[in-house]
Every structure is written in C-alpha cells, then in structure tokens.
Amino acid sequence: MNNKDIKNIPENVISRLPKYYRYLQSIIAHKEKITSSELSKYVGVSSSLLRHDLHYFGRFGNKGTGYDVKLLYNEICNTLKLNKTYNAVIIGAGSLGSAICRYYSTRNYSIEIKKIFDINPKIIGVKINNIEIQDIDFLQEYLDENPIDIGIICIPEKVSYNICSILTQSGVKALWNFSSSDVNSSDNCVIKNENLIDSLLTLTYRINNE
Amino acid sequence: MNNKDIKNIPENVISRLPKYYRYLQSIIAHKEKITSSELSKYVGVSSSLLRHDLHYFGRFGNKGTGYDVKLLYNEICNTLKLNKTYNAVIIGAGSLGSAICRYYSTRNYSIEIKKIFDINPKIIGVKINNIEIQDIDFLQEYLDENPIDIGIICIPEKVSYNICSILTQSGVKALWNFSSSDVNSSDNCVIKNENLIDSLLTLTYRINNE
DNA sequence: TAGATTGTTAATCGATTAACAATC
DNA sequence: TAGATTGTTAATCGATTAACAATC
Numbered sequence: 363m364n365n366k367d368i369k370n371i372p373e374n375v376i377s378r379l380p381k382y383y384r385y386l387q388s389i390i391a392h393k394e395k396i397t398s399s400e401l402s403k404y405v406g407v408s409s410s411l412l413r414h415d416l417h418y419f420g421r422f423g424n425k426g427t428g429y430d431v432k433l434l435y436n437e438i439c440n441t442l443k444l445n446k447t448y449n450a451v452i453i454g455a456g457s458l459g460s461a462i463c464r465y466y467s468t469r470n471y472s473i474e475i476k477k478i479f480d481i482n483p484k485i486i487g488v489k490i491n492n493i494e495i496q497d498i499d500f501l502q503e504y505l506d507e508n509p510i511d512i513g514i515i516c517i518p519e520k521v522s523y524n525i526c527s528i529l530t531q532s533g534v535k536a537l538w539n540f541s542s543s544d545v546n547s548s549d550n551c552v553i554k555n556e557n558l559i560d561s562l563l564t565l566t567y568r569i570n571n572e
Numbered sequence: 573m574n575n576k577d578i579k580n581i582p583e584n585v586i587s588r589l590p591k592y593y594r595y596l597q598s599i600i601a602h603k604e605k606i607t608s609s610e611l612s613k614y615v616g617v618s619s620s621l622l623r624h625d626l627h628y629f630g631r632f633g634n635k636g637t638g639y640d641v642k643l644l645y646n647e648i649c650n651t652l653k654l655n656k657t658y659n660a661v662i663i664g665a666g667s668l669g670s671a672i673c674r675y676y677s678t679r680n681y682s683i684e685i686k687k688i689f690d691i692n693p694k695i696i697g698v699k700i701n702n703i704e705i706q707d708i709d710f711l712q713e714y715l716d717e718n719p720i721d722i723g724i725i726c727i728p729e730k731v732s733y734n735i736c737s738i739l740t741q742s743g744v745k746a747l748w749n750f751s752s753s754d755v756n757s758s759d760n761c762v763i764k765n766e767n768l769i770d771s772l773l774t775l776t777y778r779i780n781n782e
Numbered sequence: 783t784a785g786a787t788t789g790t791t792a793a794t795c796g797a798t799t800a801a802c803a804a805t806c
Numbered sequence: 807t808a809g810a811t812t813g814t815t816a817a818t819c820g821a822t823t824a825a826c827a828a829t830c
Contacts, residue, residue: 371781374821380773381754397787406754409787410823417789425788426830442773443780457674461667462768471769472776511779535779538772544591546616552778556771558672559681560590561764562748563652566682567586568762569721569745570653584797607811619811620799627813635812636806 375415379438381405382412386435397428444472450512451504453525455480455488455495458540459516467491473512477504481521501525505532512536519543585625589648591615592622596645607638654682660722661714663735665690665698665705668750669726677701683722687714691731711735715742722746729753 385404389396398416399409416422422437423429439445450466452459455478467475468491478490479498488495496504505528513529515522515537522541529537529551536552539545544555595614599606608626609619626632632647633639649655660676662669665688677685678701688700689708698705706714715738723739725732725747732751739747739761746762749755754765 372821376774376777377770379777380767380770383773384752384769399787406756408823410825411821413788414790414822421789423788424830425828426786428787442777444773444776448776448779457667457671461671464667465768466772469769471772473772512775536775538775542594544616552775552782554771554775554778556768557590558675558766559594559679560587561766562676562681562683563590563593563654564586565722565746565748565762565764566654566658567589567652568764569658571581572762582797609811618799620801621797623812624798624814631813633812634806635804636810638811 371418375418378405378407378411378415379442382415383435383438383442383444386431386438390431390435393431395428396431396434398423401429446472448473448511449509450475450514451501451510452478452514452516453498453501453522453529454478454516455482455485455490456516459514460490462514462516462540463490463493467493475514476508476510479504498525502528502532505529505534510534512538515539515541515545517541581628585628588615588617588621588625589652592625593645593648593652593654596641596648600641600645603641605638606641606644608633611639656682658683658721659719660685660724661711661720662688662724662726663690663708663711663732663739664688664726665692665695665700666726669724670700672724672726672750673700673703677703685724686718686720689714708735712738712742715739715744720744722748725749725751725755727751 382401382405385401398412402409402412405412419441420437422434450473452463452475459478463475463478466473475493478493478495479501480486480495481498485495486497511534513534513536515526517525519541522539522543522545526537526539526545530548534551536554537545539553539555540558542557542559544557545553547553592611592615595611608622612619612622615622629647629651632644660683662673662685669688669690673685673688676683685703688703688705689711690696690705691708695705696707721744723744723746725736727735729751732749732753732755736747736749736755740758744761746764747755749763749765750768752767752769754767755763757763
C-alpha cells in the first residue's frame with residue numbers, strides 16, 4: 363500500500379476509524395492483544411469489515427494471535443493524523459460555542475481552542491477555561507497573524523455565510539459547522555455540517571416506525 | 573405504496589428527508605412550485621435520487637411542472653411524523669445540556685423540553701428558558717408520572733449507562749446520546765449516538781488527505 | 783504440530799444513477 | 807400540441823460479507 367492510494371479511501375471507512383481508536387484507547391492500559399472479532403463486537407461491525415477496513419492502510423495484525431493493542435492504536439493514530447496539534451477558533455460564544463469550548467479545552471484530543479469570537483460587547487474579554495472571548499471585528503486581523511486549522515461555527519445561520527467566507531479565504535483548512543444551514547463544500551476547505559435539527563428529525567421518524 | 577412497506581425504507585433515504593424538509597420550509601412563503609432538479613441542487617443530491625427517495629412514500633409531483641412546495645412540505649412533515657409534539661427531558665445541565673435546552677426551547681421543532689435533570693445541588697431549581705433543573709434523584713419518580721418520548725443525554729460517559737437504563741425501562745422511546753461512549757441499540761428504544769469526538773477525528777484525517 | 787486468526791479476493795447485497803415512457 | 811418533468815424500472819456502481827489460503 364502506498365501513499366498515492368490514500369485519497370481513494372471511502373468515507374465510510376474513515377468514519378469507523380475513530381470508533382476503533384476510542385475503544386483501543388479505553389483498553390490500552392490493561393489489555394495487550396485483541397482479535398478482530400473482539401474489537402469489531404464492541405464497535406458494532408462485523409470482524410470481516412474491520413479487517414477489510416484496516417487492510418486499506420496496511421498489515422498490523424498477527425495471524426493466529428490478533429492485534430497488539432498499542433501497535434494498532436498507534437497505527438490508527440498515525441492514519442488519522444492525530445500526532446500533531448490543530449489550532450481552532452470558535453465563532454460564537456453563545457451556549458453552544460461555550461459548551462464546545464469547555465468540552466475540548468478540558469480534553470486532550472489534538473485540537474487546541476485558541477480564541478472564541480463573538481459580536482456581543484458585554485462578553486468580550488471574558489474567559490472560558492482561560493480562552494478569551496474576542497470581538498468578531500478582529501477576526502480577520504487575528505487570522506492574518508495566526509495560522510488556524512479549524513473554524514467551529516456556532517452562530518445563527520443568517521450571519522454564518524459571511525464568517526465562513528472570511529475563514530476559508532484566510533486559509534482555514536476545515537469548517538465544523540453547527541449553524542442550522544449547511545455550508546457548501548469548497549475546493550480548499552474541508553466542511554463538516556453537524557446539523558442537530560436534521561438529526562432530531564430522523565429520530566421522530568424512527569420512534570414511529572421501528 | 574402501503575404502510576406495510578414502511579419499515580423497509582433505507583436509513584439513507586430517511587436521513588435526507590430533513591434536508592428536503594428544511595429547504596422547503598425556507599422557501600414556502602415565497603415560492604409555489606419547485607422541480608426535483610432545483611430542490612436536489614440545494615440539498616446536494618442528484619435529481620434522480622430525490623425522485624427515487626420520494627417514490628418510497630408516494631407520488632407528490634406533477635409531470636411537466638414539478639412539485640407544489642406546500643404540498644410536498646406537508647407530505648414530508650407527515651412522513652417524518654412532525655405533526656405531533658414529542659416530550660423530552662435533558663439529562664445533565666452542564667454547558668452542553670444547557671445549550672441544547674436553549675436551542676430547542678426557542679425553536680418550534682415539534683419537540684418540547686419538559687425538564688432538565690442534574691446532580692449538582694447548587695443549580696437545582698434554576699430555570700433555563702423557563703425549564704426547571706431538577707434533582708436527578710427524582711428522575712425515576714418523574715418518569716413514572718409523566719410520559720416522555722425522548723431522553724437527551726448530556727452527562728459524562730461514566731454515569732450515562734445507569735441513566736440510560738432508567739430511561740429505557742421507563743418507556744422512553746428514543747435516546748439522543750451526546751455522551752462520549754456509544755449506547756448500544758435495544759429492542760424497545762431508538763438510539764442515536766451523536767459522538768462529537770468521532771466527528772472531529774474524521775476532520776483531522778480529511779484536512780491532511782483532501 | 784494443531785489451532786487460531788489474519789490478509790485478501792470473490793460473491794453478494796444495497797444504494798445511486800441513468801434512461802425513458804407516461805403525462806401534465 | 808410541444809415542451810417539460812415526474813415516476814419507475816433497469817443498469818451501474820460501491821460497500822459489506824463470505825470464504826479460505828497463508829501463517830503465526
């Protein structure tokens with residue numbers, strides 16, 4: 363397997379890697395080996411699919427005995443590129459923005475929240491877990507001087523379009539969008555729309571039909 | 573198409589309906605007709621897929637002219653069962669629980685947040701958008717007396733397992749789980765795991781490989 | 783060695799796209 | 807009527823599962 367093929371890996375495969383990763387993380391301290399059927403059971407996929415997924419990236423197991431937990435954990439870590447730190451800013455210090463700020467600033471998940479930006483003068487200067495809320499008017503200036511990888515959008519849909527343009531045009535590599543209107547994908551920026559309303563609406567369907 | 577077939581509709585189809593629904597909602601006041609190719613463009617699918625999706629539920633269009641916006645909106649509304657109100661409780665009044673409470677109590681999305689439960693005595697009795705925070709010790713009692721459809725889990729993974737059992741055994745029909753450990757699916761309860769860490773970890777992969 | 787489990791290909795299953803007859 | 811667009815089936819594409827040789 364060489365790097366040229368990396369681009370062709372299906373989204374579905376990528377989306378399962380964090381599940382494997384998190385389970386391995388949770389057992390790494392007290393378990394040395396794990397088989398594909400054990401690991402797959404915890405994640406809720408077939409062992410065949412798990413092995414098929416890993417096969418995109420290399421050969422990490424031992425025939426007969428399974429996988430070394432530490433080794434497989436590190437391999438998935440490398441694959442997901444979690445060895446470096448990603449700088450992020452949150453746009454919007456409302457309750458959702460604050461919640462996400464608290465969530466990630468207290469965990470160690472290779473993302474570092476550098477600033478929160480908001481439009482409300484009353485809260486500018488306030489700190490959330492030692493991260494300062496700054497005036498949104500200084501966003502452009504801040505981005506010009508600081509390399510930011512990820513923009514986390516927690517503002518209403520009506521104002522999010524302009525802000526997203528500023529972010530993508532300033533070289534931000536990914537947008538994680540919690541506003542209720544989807545951001546269209548663009549060539550130079552990875553977009554992940556996290557629409558909580560859509561998610562809830564499928565729940566109401568399933569309540570009635572399962 | 574008869575109701576017996578309803579159970580066999582693919583998840584993928586269901587997950588696109590809210591996207592159609594939201595776009596129709598946004599134009600319902602100023603647009604009367606829409607074609608499959610217009611609507612599909614906004615949602616980011618092919619027109620063929622859109623028509624194929626709708627075909628699972630019936631025939632709502634007019635050959636030659638497309639779909640009546642109001643009519644299609646209402647049909648999707650019916651399909652997703654959004655005509656009734658779903659009672660919900662939030663477990664955990666931390667920043668994420670509070671954020672979700674504010675989000676849904678100020679919007680009109682067929683879900684009604686009835687109570688928030690928390691373990692912290694300092695905030696019990698406090699109201700968020702007129703919804704009271706109540707002692708988690710009274711959860712069982714509350715559920716015995718009030719029919720709740722949806723439980724929204726915003727507490728750490730370590731305590732979420734017990735709470736989820738209480739909820740499912742008390743007849744709650746769906747769990748919307750924001751804790752960082754997945755809840756396993758069960759026969760009598762619809763589970764939707766909304767793992768924000770997994771979502772972020774796929775973003776780091778895509779930043780490096782797209 | 784015997785037993786177990788991976789890595790890998792082929793078979794199956796399901797989802798999307800293409801095509802076009804029906805018809806407004 | 808002529809043009810446009812749906813509804814619907816068949817064709818294609820992609821994802822999952824099954825199977826088993828390789829081998830620890």
